[in-house]
Amino acid sequence: MPTLWLVLIILALAAVGYVVGRQRALASSGGNAKLLHSLPSYYGANVSFAVIIPAIGLLILWLLVQPAWIQNRVADMIPEGAIPEGATLGLVMSDVERVATGLNLAVEQGAMSEEDASSIRTEFTDVRQRLGEVGVALGSNVDAPVLRAAQRYREMSATGNTWMTVAVLAAALFGFVSSLAVTKAGFRARNTVERVILIMLMVAASIAVLTTLGIVLSMLFETRNFFQQYPWTSFFFGLEWAPDFRGNSNLSIIPLLWGTLYISFIALLVAVPIGLFAAIYMSEYAGPRVRSVAKPLIEILAGIPTIVYGLFALITVGPLLRDYFAMPMGLGESASSVATAGVVMGIMLIPFVSSLSDDIINAVPQAMRDGSFGLGATHSETIRQVVVPAALPGIVGAILLAASRAIGETMIVVLGAGAAAAQFDRGLGELVNPFEAMTTVTVKIVSQLTGDTDFAAPETLVAFALGLTLFVITLGLNVLALYIVRKYREQYE
Amino acid sequence: MNDMRLTERAVDSKDVKIAARKVQVFYGETHAIKDVDVDIDDKTVTAFIGPSGCGKSTFLRCINRMNDTIDVARVEGDIHLDGEDIYNPKVDPVQLRAKVGMVFQKPNPFPKSIYDNVAYGPKIHGLAKNKAELDEIVERALRRGAIWDEVKDRLQEPGTGLSGGQQQRLCIARAVATEPEVLLMDEPCSALDPIATAQVEELIDELKQNYSVVIVTHSMQQAARVSQKTAFFHLGYLVEYGETGQIFTNPKDSRTESYITGRIG
Ligand SMILES: Nc1ncnc2c1ncn2[C@@H]1O[C@H](COP(=O)(O)OP(=O)(O)OP(=O)(O)O)[C@@H](O)[C@H]1O
Numbered sequence: 001m002p003t004l005w006l007v008l009i010i011l012a013l014a015a016v017g018y019v020v021g022r023q024r025a026l027a028s029s030g031g032n033a034k035l036l037h038s039l040p041s042y043y044g045a046n047v048s049f050a051v052i053i054p055a056i057g058l059l060i061l062w063l064l065v066q067p068a069w070i071q072n073r074v075a076d077m078i079p080e081g082a083i084p085e086g087a088t089l090g091l092v093m094s095d096v097e098r099v100a101t102g103l104n105l106a107v108e109q110g111a112m113s114e115e116d117a118s119s120i121r122t123e124f125t126d127v128r129q130r131l132g133e134v135g136v137a138l139g140s141n142v143d144a145p146v147l148r149a150a151q152r153y154r155e156m157s158a159t160g161n162t163w164m165t166v167a168v169l170a171a172a173l174f175g176f177v178s179s180l181a182v183t184k185a186g187f188r189a190r191n192t193v194e195r196v197i198l199i200m201l202m203v204a205a206s207i208a209v210l211t212t213l214g215i216v217l218s219m220l221f222e223t224r225n226f227f228q229q230y231p232w233t234s235f236f237f238g239l240e241w242a243p244d245f246r247g248n249s250n251l252s253i254i255p256l257l258w259g260t261l262y263i264s265f266i267a268l269l270v271a272v273p274i275g276l277f278a279a280i281y282m283s284e285y286a287g288p289r290v291r292s293v294a295k296p297l298i299e300i301l302a303g304i305p306t307i308v309y310g311l312f313a314l315i316t317v318g319p320l321l322r323d324y325f326a327m328p329m330g331l332g333e334s335a336s337s338v339a340t341a342g343v344v345m346g347i348m349l350i351p352f353v354s355s356l357s358d359d360i361i362n363a364v365p366q367a368m369r370d371g372s373f374g375l376g377a378t379h380s381e382t383i384r385q386v387v388v389p390a391a392l393p394g395i396v397g398a399i400l401l402a403a404s405r406a407i408g409e410t411m412i413v414v415l416g417a418g419a420a421a422a423q424f425d426r427g428l429g430e431l432v433n434p435f436e437a438m439t440t441v442t443v444k445i446v447s448q449l450t451g452d453t454d455f456a457a458p459e460t461l462v463a464f465a466l467g468l469t470l471f472v473i474t475l476g477l478n479v480l481a482l483y484i485v486r487k488y489r490e491q492y493e
Numbered sequence: 494m495n496d497m498r499l500t501e502r503a504v505d506s507k508d509v510k511i512a513a514r515k516v517q518v519f520y521g522e523t524h525a526i527k528d529v530d531v532d533i534d535d536k537t538v539t540a541f542i543g544p545s546g547c548g549k550s551t552f553l554r555c556i557n558r559m560n561d562t563i564d565v566a567r568v569e570g571d572i573h574l575d576g577e578d579i580y581n582p583k584v585d586p587v588q589l590r591a592k593v594g595m596v597f598q599k600p601n602p603f604p605k606s607i608y609d610n611v612a613y614g615p616k617i618h619g620l621a622k623n624k625a626e627l628d629e630i631v632e633r634a635l636r637r638g639a640i641w642d643e644v645k646d647r648l649q650e651p652g653t654g655l656s657g658g659q660q661q662r663l664c665i666a667r668a669v670a671t672e673p674e675v676l677l678m679d680e681p682c683s684a685l686d687p688i689a690t691a692q693v694e695e696l697i698d699e700l701k702q703n704y705s706v707v708i709v710t711h712s713m714q715q716a717a718r719v720s721q722k723t724a725f726f727h728l729g730y731l732v733e734y735g736e737t738g739q740i741f742t743n744p745k746d747s748r749t750e751s752y753i754t755g756r757i758g
């Protein structure tokens with residue numbers, strides 16, 4: 001039975017359970033809902049949960065475990081000799097799976113009878129051709145062991161599915177019957193439902209946490225591989241970024257980190273004052289009409305794809321800065337520069353700072369402002385001394401969010417500041433010159449992972465080390481922000 | 494004869510601090526204050542009484558133009574402070590509010606330290622030349638607000654961490670720190686225990702020496718204890734205004750009498 005049907009049956013059973021549970025609870029109190037411990041709907045929900053949760057849980061578990069288990073069994077059928085030169089057991093097994101899917105398709109489309117599918121032999125049939133006819137293309141001819149393994153695979157899947165259907169339905173029925181059995185007036189259905197909801201919320205929260213953990217772990221694994229091939233001291237303390245796929249690369253994070261921080265700094269220099277002032281104007285001075293027009297307009301900035309900002313940097317801002325600032329001041333003649341990327345990124349970040357700060361400033365109670373006005377303070381004194389301090393934790397949060405966006409941004413940097421890493425051997429002057437081309441960590445992560453990559457070479461693996469370092473830095477930034485906010489709160493709340 | 498009239502007039506013009514004529518307040522469509530005429534004397538305590546929602550706070554906020562901060566509110570009529578129309582476009586509401594201080598119905602300390610809460614007004618208006626002077630002003634204000642003993646060891650702690658009644662007294666201290674000429678107090682004792690209430694009433698009595706105090710209260714006893722004049726509001730009208738003794742012992746209007754004796758409220 002297809003899984004979809006199974007799910008629908010469970011849901012239907014749950015719906016029936018809801019109605020029956022409700023009625024049974026009412027009946028047990030002689031139709032008087034006041035005698036029940038909980039509202040009748042809680043008894044219904046309790047039965048529904050008892051049907052759905054074990055059954056769906058079992059279903060998910062089964063679907064996860066079955067393929068792995070079958071693969072394991074089938075893999076034994078492939079003799080060492082059947083694995084071609086240069087291939088691995090894994091590759092052969094994926095062939096087996098493809099053939100099995102192909103056979104399934106063929107049977108479904110009527111190109112092959114069920115019996116044929118399980119009895120054909122490579123000696124008598126050109127399996128590759130037959131499967132090609134139903135749209136499953138195979139890279140090579142099918143060996144006898146592979147075909148037999150595929151047939152076995154199908155059989156086992158079929159039996160597995162049958163057992164799964166039986167088991168899942170049994171679980172659903174058991175839940176149905178057992179929860180109905182306890183449905184009596186005295187049963188605390190409300191508390192049970194409450195607990196189930198709590199557990200569901202906890203599961204959702206832990207999925208989020210576990211995903212983060214999984215990401216970090218996978219990066220950690222590759223990073224370890226990298227550091228086995230490349231000394232960590234050179235990575236963290238070297239001053240040169242010069243990857244060379246023939247070997248002997250210099251892979252230091254410092255020049256990239258410098259570019260990242262410099263560009264982000266300029267971006268924040270643009271975004272924080274403009275965003276904050278815009279927010280203050282919007283929430284404190286603008287009338288409802290101006291606000292209703294201007295606020296969405298500012299927020300549109302947040303919806304523009306970063307590649308469009310990148311083009312803006314490349315075509316407009318870069319040449320502008322070069323022609324009117326860099327060249328007259330004799331600071332450089334490249335349109336790609338830290339300043340270009342920084343300014344454009346800053347523009348992109350304005351709505352992040354402004355719309356968050358705006359919400360936060362609006363959340364400061366009117367009573368605070370009244371208190372200040374009542375003492376004879378002007379509007380701007382009130383904002384500076386009461387509203388902004390009261391909103392500061394939120395504003396710091398908004399700025400940090402903008403900062404982590406800036407650190408992670410890639411497109412604008414590629415098009416605005418170029419892809420050449422900062423060069424420490426050319427002296428401090430060039431490092432701090434905002435009209436010099438530079439690049440960031442994220443850009444280099446992309447460029448190390450695009451094109452022909454060899455996942456054993458340090459030049460590729462360095463991307464993971466870069467990513468992990470960046471992750472740690474943003475994490476540190478967030479922790480710092482939390483600390484600042486907490487310290488500030490202690491003082492003021 | 495002539496002399497007598499002169500002295501009488503001199504007394505009158507010196508005594509009236511705030512004169513309101515035909516004041517109307519609208520909140521959008523709601524007509525919250527209707528045709529209120531009232532003369533509030535200098536160096537007196539005036540009590541506003543009346544059932545909840547009758548417009549006491551609204552009228553109080555007209556006197557220091559706090560209604561300006563409410564978008565939907567519209568004020569009509571004349572209010573004169575020391576003979577000067579406060580709704581004249583030339584008048585700066587910011588300066589007006591420095592002269593007419595206010596204690597709000599709900600305590601609203603700033604999310605700053607207790608010290609900074611009280612120092613806020615004096616700092617803005619440059620009342621202290623140096624830190625020592627500011628310290629002195631803060632201490633005096635906190636003493637007058639009857640809260641000094643409770644907070645003198647924790648001046649740097651946040652004002653929002655105080656109890657409701659302490660916050661209310663902090664707000665009173667904050668308001669008197671700027672030395673206003675008129676102090677508007679909207680139910681300043683609603684969250685206070687009898688001891689703190691007595692202390693605040695003592696403060697009001699003391700302020701009366703130099704200032705004019707307007708106090709909104711729901712406690713008849715308090716109105717009778719602290720005020721010389723009483724105004725009774727009902728459904729947006731100023732029903733009766735006069736000597737406190739007369740209002741409580743011999744009200745002219747039947748609505749005043751019903752309210753005081755507890756029949757409407
Ligand atoms: N900001 C506002 N917007 C709209 N209507 C308001 C506003 N403030 C007060 N009102 C209305 O104006 C009327 C008078 O309110 P006000 O606050 O002056 O009453 P009050 O006499 O102070 O009552 P209480 O003793 O409960 O404090 C009420 O009907 C109230 O609903």
Ligand SMILES: [Mg+2]
Nearest residue numbers: 549550598679
């Ligand atoms: Mg009120």
